Each structure stands twice: as C-alpha cells, then as structure tokens.
Amino acid sequence: MASVANLPEITNDELARVDAWWRANNYLTVGQIYLMENALLREPLAAEHIKPRLLGHWGTSPGLSFEFAHLQRLVRLTGQQAIFITGPGHGGPAIVAGSYLEGSYTECFPKVTQDAEGLRKLFRQFSAPGGIPSHASVTTPGSIHEGGELGYALIHAFGAVMDNPDLLALCVVGDGEAETGPLEGSWKGISFINPARDGAVLPILHLNENKIAGPTVLGRKPDEEVHKLFEGHGYRVIEVRVADGDDPETLQAAHRDFAAAIADAHSQILEIQAAARGGDWDAVRPQWPMIIFRHPKGWTGPHEVDGTQVEGTWRAHQVPLAGVKDDAEHLAILEGWLKSYRPEELFDANGAPSEIVTSNNPSGELRVSANPHANGGLLTQDLDLPDFRELAVDVPSPAQERSESTRKLGEFMKGIYERNPHNFRLFCPDETNSNRLGAVFDVTDRAFMEQTHQPQDGKISRDGRVMEVLSEHNCHGWLEGYTLTGRHGLFATYESFAMVSASQTVQHGKWLDEANGLDWRADIPSLNILLTSTCWRNDHNGFSHQGPGLIQNVLTQRGEVARVYLPPDANSLLSVADHAFRSRNYLNVIVIDKQPQPQWMTMDEAIKHCTAGAGIWGWAGNEDGHGEPDIVLACAGDVVTMETVAAAEILKQRLPGLKTRVVNVVDLMTLIRPKDHPHGMDETFFSELFTTSKDVVFAFHGYPGAIHQLVHGRPDADRFRVRGFIEEGTTTTPFDMVVRNRVSRYHLVMDAINNAKITPPGASELKAWCQAQLERHESYIVEHLEDMPEVSQWKFGYQQSVDGAGNAEADTEGAKA
C-alpha cells in the first residue's frame, strides 16, 4: 500500500482524457443498442444501419461509464489495485464498452478486434441470439458480479476485499437495486471490515431517481433523509450533484466535482488504512466514505422525444428512441446523438480507439477490466490442508460410538485457519457454536468492527476471521465474493434457512456454469455450503425449521456444477469436506446434522465409501454372499441411515428368511445416469448395488421426489420405493419425526416385506409387530405430553429413538457387525 499515491486535482489535460474516454464509451453504448452497420458513422445514418429489433438499456449506462472513466484515472495516477462492481441491472453495454476500450475485451474474445470490423461485431452481438446479455455478467471481463438478479452488488464487494488489503472495490449501487432487501442489508458490511488487514469498498449510490417505470424511493426522499440514512449506516457521505444541461461547461463541472469526490474518498480510505496499519487507531469502525452521485437518467441522451422529456426520467430506462428504422425524425435524432460524442476524435482511421481515449486506460493488470482479482482463479492458491485422517473418530465397529460429527469439521477448519491465515473464512449466521463448529474459536474470533468493550464479549474482535452476521444473504454473498476473488471458505447454515439464500445459490451455480465455457476465466474455489440443524432434529423449533428444500434446487443445476453430499458420520464428513476444499468451480452442498449420532465407518472405510460415492454395507444386511438379495434397503442422509440399519437389524433378527442388502449413498449425484452427470455411476456399478430387478426401499433425508427424479431412466426405476421428508413436522422428538414422515425403522421393515418378491414365514407377524410398535409410540407421545418423560427418553439419537418406542430389541448393540 505504501506505493499508492493520493489523487491530485484534475488538470485540463486529464479532464480531456477522461471526457474523451467517457464519450467513446457512450458512443459504443449507443452503438450496441442501435447499430448493425456503419459503426463509425462514416456515412450518413440510414434505416438499413439500424438493428431490426432495438433492445438494451441506455438509462443507467452513461453514469456507469462516467464512474468507470474516473476510476481508471484514479488507478492510473495512484497505482491503486481496483475492481469495478456494477450493481445497476442493465448497464452491460457500458461495461462491455469499457473492457473493449481497455483492450481486455479483445484479449478475451479475439474476434472482437479493435477496428471497424471488431466494432461491427461488438455492436451486433449485443442482446442478439448467441450474443451477450444486457447486463454485466460472467462474460464481461473484469466483472465478478452478475447484474441480472438485483441485490448482491455490495455483498460481493465486501466479500472481495476481505483479506485483500491492497484492493479497492468500487461498487456502484443503483437506486432501483437499493430497494431490495439484500442490498439494504448489505450496507452494514463495514461493521465487519478491518482496515488493518482487509481492503476497502467505496460504494457509489447511483442516484438517477428512476427505475423501469417510475421513481425510486431514495430518488424521491428528502435529501436530508438520504444523508442521514447512510450516516446512520456509518458512512461519511460525499455528494456529487450534476447540474441540468449537457453543455460542455456543465459536463466539465461534473467531471471536476466527481474527480474531487473520488479523490476525497480515496484519500480518506488511505488515511484510515494507514492509521490502522500503523497501529494508530482506536479499534472501532472508521467512518468509511461513500459517494452519492445524483445525475440524470439517460444522461447526454435525447432530452426530449416527440415533445416528451426523456433524459432525467424513467423513459430513458431502456431504448429512449423507438421506431428509428421507420421514423426519419427519430433517425435524425439518433444521428445527432451519436455525433454529439464526436466519434471522429475517438476512433482512428481503422476504427481503433484513438490515443486521447486510450490514454485514460491504466496499463496491464491495473486495467479495471483486467485486474486479476476479478478473475480470481488467476490468484487462487491451494489451501494448505491439515491431514483430516488425523481427526478420525475411532470406530471399532459400526454404531458403537456416538458423536457430534460437525464438531470434527470444526476441528478440521480450526487447522485450516491456522495454516491459512489469509486465505480461508467460515461464514455463518450467528450459529457457529450452535452448529458445533466452535473449535475455530480456539484460533480466531468472530470479526466485528463495532464496539466490543463489554465484559461479556468473548471470541469477538476486530481481528477475528469468522464471519457471523444474522443474514444468510450476507454470509452466502460474502463467500461468493471471497471465492470469486480466489479464496476459500464455507457457508454453514440451518438447513431450512438455506432457502433464504436459495436464489443466490442458483445464480452462483449459473455463474460457475457459464464461466466453465469461457477459457479465459480461471478456475475458482468451489462454493461450499454446509446444511446442518436439519429437519429431522429441530425438536423445540418446530415446523418452520424443518425444510430440506435447497436440495431440490441444487439437483436441477447442471452436472458440471452441482454436488450434493450426505455423509452419515464424522469420518465421511471429513473425507467429503477435504474433497470440497480442494475442488474448483462446484457448488458443494453437504448435509449432516449436528446432534450426537452413531458413527458407522472407520476413516479408511469412509474414504473408500466417499470416493465411490455409494456402497453396500455388508455388515448391516444379511445376504449370503451369492445371488441377489430379496430386497435392497438404501439410504442417503444420517438420520434415515440410522433407521435403515435398524430396520435391517430387525429383519435379520426376526425374519432371517428374507435376504436384505443395505446400500448407503453419500454422493447423491451418483444416482443420476452418467450421461446426465459426471458423477453418475455406470450401469454396471448401479446394478451391482441396486440389482436390476429387486425392489429398493430407499430412505432419503429430503423430499422423496428428489430420488424419484434422480433414478429416472435407471433400469426399472419404478421399483424404487422412496420414503423421506413429507412435510410432517412439528415440535417433537427426532424419533417421532421419522414416524410422522413414515420413514421409521418400522415403516421400512413393513415396506421391505410388502415389496420383496418372496414372503418368508413370519412376515405377517413381523408386520403386525411393527404396527404395534408404532401404536405404542403414538400412545407414548400422547401419554408423555401429559406426564413429562424422563431425561433418558429425551436424549437424541439412536438409543433414544429406540427407547422412545419402548423397544430395546433393535438397539445399537444389536446393530453391530
């Protein structure tokens, strides 16, 4: 940081460069919206030069390119590492034009050359079939942010600068986007940014007063309220208000004012950082600067069309001039508009940007659209991972030990924090301890930049690197920003509340997917999501906390991206986590509860099992080793695995004539056909596990329909009888949950008997016995609401759930191999 200078006052020469670059960008933006020929306007504009369908969004673009141009100057004159995050939804053409003018667009897309033919391609690809969308996106060099779904611009910016002390993220927030909940919830990012070790976010509120069809809330609030709002969030507000009029003096004044504002903000950031890094600060959150930039929507575009004001109104949002092909007057306005930027000064004879334009570009990797932080894979370093095998739970035989599996993950992450002090973070909405991941607090604290002087404050400090904020949106999006800039992490959340940020999960999956198709985008660390505190064991929280919905949304993502793991115990969780932390470009969703649970596999067994993704648990069934079983009991998910093993144990003991096989699935995507997912097991392995014709009673952690769709197309898929969560939830015991959702051991035993093609002696008696157990359970629950149960009957897990039904025969002991 020592090399970063302050930004001097803007000279006339500098102003001319910035203005030329801005004009060039605006010209290219208008060109993308309107032109299919005559890109350089070297002949009079005619109807045949106009695109057949006019698509795109002018309104926000000139403001964006103005900000971009001034950021370039900042970078050029100060050496500041900076990325540009485009919040406003449809400013794509301006950002693409920026990358084109900086040369990075041509580097990424060599066909779009810096000449007349390249310009023609640039214009034609915009909002066209097979082309590019009208918002900044994964295809936009220099972008780490998809501008389609609004709300996450600042969140991504804050994630990007964490542990990136030299980075400035200039983040433009549209006043439309500013109405969304996630965006409003993200201003508080500064309460978690430590100037001593993190970079800085400079938010610019892009206040053009209008969205698609009307005014914005912030656009029409009294000025004083707008200032108070951001001062209330903790910012020092710098306002730039552009005067009416597009005459040169007014525009020059706008440049001077904005240059002064960005210089002011930047110097303040440098001061804050210098003080913190020099130790001369009082350890509470500084007042970071932010800029309110009031300017007309559709700035420099047609002020009036057909007698109606357009510039400065919502009418400038998309295409301000319609019917240009058929309306000579509109065509003339368009020509005048394009010429107002004086393209002859901006492009040379070949159509390349002229020297006055390119002289505003920073050079090399400092170009705003070429900064490697915005192509984070270029900077990604592998995590230095501790050997997860050393954390193995000792499992002398299956189900002998019980432990809280996620505690082991906490210990693993403790080791990761120790070895990777600048490269890894855990993000969790106020639940790190609740989710049993608290071992990380042995080596770091929660990050917090507000006052932490109270005596009760523990494990919370400005230096902490565990990110706890009661906002799934912030947690998820910060991790996105962190991984998009090349670092690693995990988002841990209550399973049901993963739905709060489901749309972010879906959109990030789409990002990864599209990035896979761009060879210039380097691989980035996967986005890892731990779903814990699951539907099966949320006893005192009840129905609102019981929802395994996110799996439904991840299943539909493309196979190149989506991964869902359901490790049933600690060792398999460690093996899966190790894999997830090493992987790139995936959405890894890992589902496991936090409560004490039986441990099934030694570490060696777990590694082998997880590597295959699924396998037969020979010890749990009673096949005789040759021929096929009469029934397959399959399971995926910790609690239902316990029920499945217990069901197999009951069958072993009480119906030995029925040959059962237990199959456990860890990697859910192995069930899909290999043509639909790279993890899909081949047909031979699938048949080895599930046979080709025997019925499969499948106990699943989530909604049964998930398995139905995964096995579709597999041999005789109709034979899969799936049980899972069927939205039967309430405040109750874990065992009652499996009974209510009909996935208890007794239900599984009855299913096995009903679906096996043989009926051994004793089958109907065993069904009757199961039915009796369920009735006993039912009366037990009713009875105990009146007459409080004993402590032993309140315990979680295998033991308890057996006790809960008053049935000791199928206890843990019996399940041992």
Add this chain to the structure above:
Amino acid sequence: MASVANLPEITNDELARVDAWWRANNYLTVGQIYLMENALLREPLAAEHIKPRLLGHWGTSPGLSFEFAHLQRLVRLTGQQAIFITGPGHGGPAIVAGSYLEGSYTECFPKVTQDAEGLRKLFRQFSAPGGIPSHASVTTPGSIHEGGELGYALIHAFGAVMDNPDLLALCVVGDGEAETGPLEGSWKGISFINPARDGAVLPILHLNENKIAGPTVLGRKPDEEVHKLFEGHGYRVIEVRVADGDDPETLQAAHRDFAAAIADAHSQILEIQAAARGGDWDAVRPQWPMIIFRHPKGWTGPHEVDGTQVEGTWRAHQVPLAGVKDDAEHLAILEGWLKSYRPEELFDANGAPSEIVTSNNPSGELRVSANPHANGGLLTQDLDLPDFRELAVDVPSPAQERSESTRKLGEFMKGIYERNPHNFRLFCPDETNSNRLGAVFDVTDRAFMEQTHQPQDGKISRDGRVMEVLSEHNCHGWLEGYTLTGRHGLFATYESFAMVSASQTVQHGKWLDEANGLDWRADIPSLNILLTSTCWRNDHNGFSHQGPGLIQNVLTQRGEVARVYLPPDANSLLSVADHAFRSRNYLNVIVIDKQPQPQWMTMDEAIKHCTAGAGIWGWAGNEDGHGEPDIVLACAGDVVTMETVAAAEILKQRLPGLKTRVVNVVDLMTLIRPKDHPHGMDETFFSELFTTSKDVVFAFHGYPGAIHQLVHGRPDADRFRVRGFIEEGTTTTPFDMVVRNRVSRYHLVMDAINNAKITPPGASELKAWCQAQLERHESYIVEHLEDMPEVSQWKFGYQQSVDGAGNAEADTEGAKA
C-alpha cells in the same frame, strides 16, 4: 377512528395493573421453560418439579411482555384496534402467556384451562413433543406471524394495515432480526402507506444488544448513528432507555417512560391520520413515529450466575440457569427468581389470573390476542368478481389467434379493482407494465407516498393501490400480511426472481398447512403468485433470467396447500385466475408467459379443460377414435405446448401411420396419485389420458425431474420420457431456447418415433429430416450473429419459431383443426 382517544399519562393505579400483568406474564414464561409440577409454587421448589430437559428462550421474552402489557393499556383506554407482531425469534412463551392471561388461549385450546391444572398443561406443552414451538407461530392466538425464519415482521405488519384504516400494528423488531436483508429492506414500508386510507404500523426496535452468541450491529453502533438510520428511513425516533437494576423504582420509571413513549407515538399517529383524513396535509409521507426500546436482555432474570453476568448479555438468550435439577444453588436461584414476581398476588386460589392481572386486559375482540384482524378469515369477504367469460379471447380455431395472455389477466384485475376498492391489491416489483398487466392503471395508480410532483410522473400517487417496489421480499410479504388479515391479492413476478422470495413461499405454505389443523383459525384467501417473463422467452436478459425453480419448491409442499397451474393461453388463464381468487388457504402458483402466444381454446373449452385439470386435445393428434394411440405427446406450459402441437402436426403430415394423441395438463397436481394430493386424478382418468402402457413424450415447462417425481407410482411410470428446461440458457431467441433444451418440435418428433412401439414406413426419413432442421437452425443462428436477422425472424411465438428454423411446413395454419 373518531372514537379512538388519546392515551393519558399513566396513573399509579394503572401502573400497578400493567406491572402486575407483566409480572404474571414473566412468571408464566419462566414456568414454561422450567416447570413440570408445582406451577403455582405453592410448595417449596424441588428437583422433581423441574422439566427433564430445559428448552426455550428467556432473553427476549420480558421485553416482549412489557410491550404487550403497555399495548393492552393503550387499547383498553383508547379503544384502538391493534394487533401485536412479534419479530424476535424465540419470544413464544411470552406471547403464549399473553394470550393465556387474556383468556383467548383457553378459548382456542379448551384443555388449557385458567386454573392450576391448566397452568400445568401450559407449562408442559411448551417445547415438548406434540406441544408448541418456542416462537410465536400459527398456533399462537393473535399472531399473524411465524417467528421461526427471521426477517419478515415489518413486512407482514405493513401488509396487514393496508386498506385497514382503523388498525394499528404494533410490530416488535428484534435487533438480531434487524440484521437480515429482508428486514432492513422493509423499513421503507412507510413510503407506501397512505394515512388517509391505510392503518398504521408502530415499529418498536427491541434493542437488547445481543443475539444468540454475541452482540448485534445495532446494539453496538453509536447511539447517534442508530437515530440517524431510522430518521433516514423517514421515522421520528422516540427512545426509551431502561436504567440498570431491577429495584421497584427503576422498574416503575421504565413503565412510566414506556407509557409516555407509546402515548406520544399513538397521539402522533392519530394526528397524522386526522390531518390526512381531514384533507389537511401536504400529500407527502409523514414522519411516522417509531420507538427504540433499549433494555437488558433477560430483563428481571438472574443478573449473575456462578459469578458471571447473565442479565444484559447474550448468555440470557436461551435458558439462563442450567442444570437446575442437579444443582441446589441454581434451584434456589430459580425459586427466588420465580418468587420475585410475587405469584401469590397474581393468581387466585384456583390458579386463575387474579383481578389485578386481568384488569389490564382489553375486553372481547379488542384483546390483543383475540383481535379478528389476526384471524383474518373471520373478516374475509368474497371478492366481487367480474365475469371473466366476458373477457374471452375469440378463438375460432386453435392457434389461429395470437395474443399476450397476461393482458387479459390485467383486464380481469382492472375489473376486480373497480368492484373491490378496499379489498384487493396487486403486488409486483416494478414490472406491472412489463408483465402486460397495465390495464389496472386505467382505474388506479401505483401507490407512493414520497414526492410525485415531477412532470413525468404518471400513474403514481398517494391514492394508488398497485404496490410496486423493487423487492420481491416486500411484495410477497405484504401480500401475506394482506391475506392473513382477510383480503385478496396477487403477487406477479419474473419467474426466475420468484426464487428471491422462495423461502417466504415455503414458510407461508407451512403456515397455511398448520392453520388447516386449527379449527379456530378461519379460512383466509389464498396466496396467488403469477410467474411470468418465463425462462423460455427472456431473450435479451439471458441465463440469469432463466430459472423455473420455484415449481420445485412448491411441489414438495403438502397437497392440502400447494397448487401449480400452467394455463397455455388467455382463456385458460382467466379460468384459472377466477378459481384462484375464489379459493381459500392455498398457495396458487400460475405460470404463463407475457409474450404474444397462440390461443388454443374457446372460453367454454378452457373452462372445461381447466376444471378437469388435464385433457386430450383431439384436434391436435391423429388417433382414429378407437383403440389406443401409438404414442402420447403430453405437455404442460405454454411454450412447450406450442412445440408439442407442432410436433403432432409434423407427425400427422409426415408420418400418418403413427397414431398420436396430444394431452395438455393445466393443473400440474392432477398428475400425482390421489392419495398424495386431493387434485390427483383417479387411475381411470389417468389411464384414459395416458393409457397404461404406451410411451408418453412429455414436454414440460420446468425441470424434467418435476414430472418424474409427480408421475412416480403411476402405472409403468418409466414410460414417461420428459423433456423440459435443462439449464441451457443464454441470450437467444425463444426457438433457440427450445432447441438448446432439446424440447423443440423436432426433438419431440424424434422422441415419439424412438419410443413408439411401432415403426411406420418413413420413420427413419422423418428423423433424418428433423435432424436436418436442427442443423439448419444451428447454422442459422451462427450465420445470423454475423449477418443480423430480419425483423420477421425476430418475432416471438409460433410463427417466428418456425421461421427461425427456416421450416414453414409446420406453421400455425397447419396446426388448425
């Protein structure tokens, strides 16, 4: 409103009542967490009186009951209609206790009587199997808000008071919840509340500084910033700060201060409303009051335990005293704590609340927990619906007309607005016009309370009743609040961005589900969601706008609640919408695009088709009328229906030897077995449509897995070959979208040939022809990116998509009956 009085200064007598009620509530709250016997503490507290497992959340409860008690006094002395919305997550016991003390709990749950035995039940059911959760919920009388998933308290409050001029929603916002994005985005609700015709929300920021495991952001921000933040949102801030200490003088001062604050806030609300209703106001948003209530977490609980401070810290969040059963000292502290409330004054000999306590209750329907607005079905009036048949699109024969179907829905809603000026609202994130619903603006405006004086402002005013805010969270949640208080509406959104509020959809489904099980909860209007601007036609927006994910989440809801409709044209949309607006207690999701699309059915046909939910389109296939077809072409969703009909037409013309049947499905839930969903068609009807053994090529609007799971368990479900959206998206034409996702007419024709059990002459030639069409399309796209396509080839819909492949043979004309 004329009858509502101002709240006088609190007298000593009043203070004694409020305080007694508060003490009683706190006593019951502690009792719920700890006691299983000795509810009235009439014998010395012993270990056997303590619950075996201590669950629940003390921390937030005493503040909540304090606020509740003062709201009661306000209602009692002023006649104000009021409901209480409990934002803080786990304050359930305080709110349940409030309802119990008001008598409404016993009315709803007669077993929980107002005597010693009832108290025992009240205590035992809390956080116990088969009992109630630890947050205010659907089972809590007086609640319209589920406190499980945080973030929506204020949103629900604003929705509740819209068009409810006499209602005050006192909404407590926890400082934990205040960190969520949706909550931060909801303060702006006042920018949409018109004091002349809407009621008022009085937010109380419940600032106890702590969440589960540490401090909150607002709790540790400088006071000045907190004030500025809410002033910036537009509120006048009234702060009450409770002094340290639980001595009587301190507590009395707290009562006096809070009583004064609530009187101040209430009188200000009355003034604002009186001015607006008298016409004496300047038509911009008033500064509504809000209260910041700073008080210790776990107030009046144990101040210190084992030498560590608990009261006023995060340690008070859940159970402040652990191990009470085994620790005599803790047991003694608990006893002292309970006795500090002086239960002997609070309950009579039978255990009923004493007169001093009940004297703080309002009476009858004014009781806070018995206000009918919080049981909205009691107040629900049927909509006066115009006859949708009169809006019928004329359909002389299938696919002859093309129109934007959602425009008709706009016209329908225009009629609804006209006939129901206080009972219906449309909620939409800034897209009403974009979604072609703009006819509503013929009769009303967008609602907006900020300045609307600009010349370009049209269709936006303080009197408007279309709710546009760029926030799916607010739109969805306002509609929830509106329907939970008994009114009707529709939330219209871009399909992919419905995922932003997916968690609200899921949680509201759970609410409806649970309400179905409570006979005292009256039926409320359904929550209607229109998904439009769908994945198939988001040509210039690209991949981020292409996601039919919400269907995945609605399918997993219980059958009693979840409904998904895919009307393929305007008349069927009108029929479905009419049904949705008449229905109660459902989540109705309606999926249809906004672009011009072929119209298939006359109104009579549409009504018949929608009533059945699915049916054979005889004119589209070429069965000979007896026997079964060789192949069934099924479809659900507008665009894929068009492709299916086109595929059938190609087969008719080019492979007449193959007998095809076209089945269209409008009500997706008819596919499920009737045992799993009330709409599930019986097996006879299912077989009549789909046969029992012929292959079905199913073209689905959403992800194929949705159909796989729906038909699971139907006869030979493996024969369903489903095509749908497979995450192949980009900026491209509608026809290219169906090609990329392999659900084009050509793909469907090839599927039909591949899966039919006969191979008529010409089959392989037709497959080759289809393949050639797809190749032509591919080269067409590549070619036209270089050489811009003509206008005619950019059109949407049936015609265009045929042109787009250069294939005129299967055009609209050919598809006519």
